Amino acid sequence: MTALKNTLVFVFISVPPLVIVSLGLALVLDNLPEKLKPLFRTIYFVSYSISVTAVSAIFLWLFNENGGFINNTLVSSGLLIEPINWLSEQPYAWLSILVATVWWTIGFNMMLFINALDDVDGSLYEAADLDGANFFSKFLFITLPQIRNVALFIVIMTVIASFNLYGQSRLITTGGPQQSTTTLTMNIQETVLSMNQLGIGSSMAVLMGIIMLLITAGQYFLAYKKNDLKEVNKK
Template structure:
């Protein structure tokens, strides 16, 4: 009995850091954000008046200035999610499959090389890609002109090139994380299953779709969900590479929240936008998980 009590105490001890962090850095901010979203809260003067759901009504009422801000930034964010999730998942999976075929020493080297980009700050990544794709003297345009491939492209000041630049920067920056997860999942697949498939004369594509893909399915779902969430939270790349341009076409939801709070001095409205953003993310990821689970059954 004493041993069981000690085990329970140790269990609580090990779980408590997570619980404390969860409460301090997720639950309390969420509750506080919900409360603030019910107020007309001027961040400059500090004055706040309870308005109930008026902030949410403004965000969902066509013609309202805050509705325009919310809808436009939501459209831009959803566009980036659609553009970014497939390459971020598929390219990382392709790299993982190729690296998994390498000898152990080379495999370790390539894993490290590809993962290094993930350790670089978004500020440094954005600065490098802003220089690479700068229309005036940037490396890409200079190289293209030198090779006689045409006139300089307005990468940062025209569409769809602004989104292409942000997408390339994001893929380069984050691809290593997803790749590492896929490699670890592939390593966990039982090698004897592949040996049996080889004896049956199965080819590479057959082994991938019949063995590898089903075995790494759960990890794949996790990667898709985390990638969707990360794409919804796009901020640093657009802020530092295009500054939301051209013509606010790369303004994202988080940039819209920042504008509502710091430019319009409406903390309550910004909190309401953040709450709606969280709900949309929950619906999208929940639907994706449900469809994946349903198809699997």
């Protein structure tokens, strides 16, 4: 039960930044000169090609409590008196995993958003400019409706990916402190491989699949139900 709660906590804290920040980066790249777009796409996407082991090693070095880059920088600059126990205290442990996950995977969502933005009809923006619409108006009334389906797909896929958190938690915090970052996937792995409880592990995996199905189905239903209501009101 603790592992399920921890997994839900990570889904809750990780999905918004993974979607919102990636959309923000996509909007920034979409407004860059054409010659610079390929360069910055590569820079932001390259982290996604790195293995979880390498990513965990990088962030272990950054967040290490004794001699880590972040603690050394904050202490030497006078912003901290004593080092922060990033990996052995909450909420810092979750923060470390969250930052590592966002840095590692955000490039994938960003590329999907960029492709969606490329398909938006440019004449809509030209008409909005003639009417004197500002950036936020164009974003709310043109961009978001046009990329709505892709955004819903990204949200659902991000929820599924966050539910499957394993490598970062295993390698960065080893499930601590006091199992507060032990996820459902880690629990299933330990139950099956370490405790040799195949039946219990299989039941946990099925339960995890059902929960993910219900959450994603709920997201899909709410999104399209809301859209159907809007269409009815227009008529």
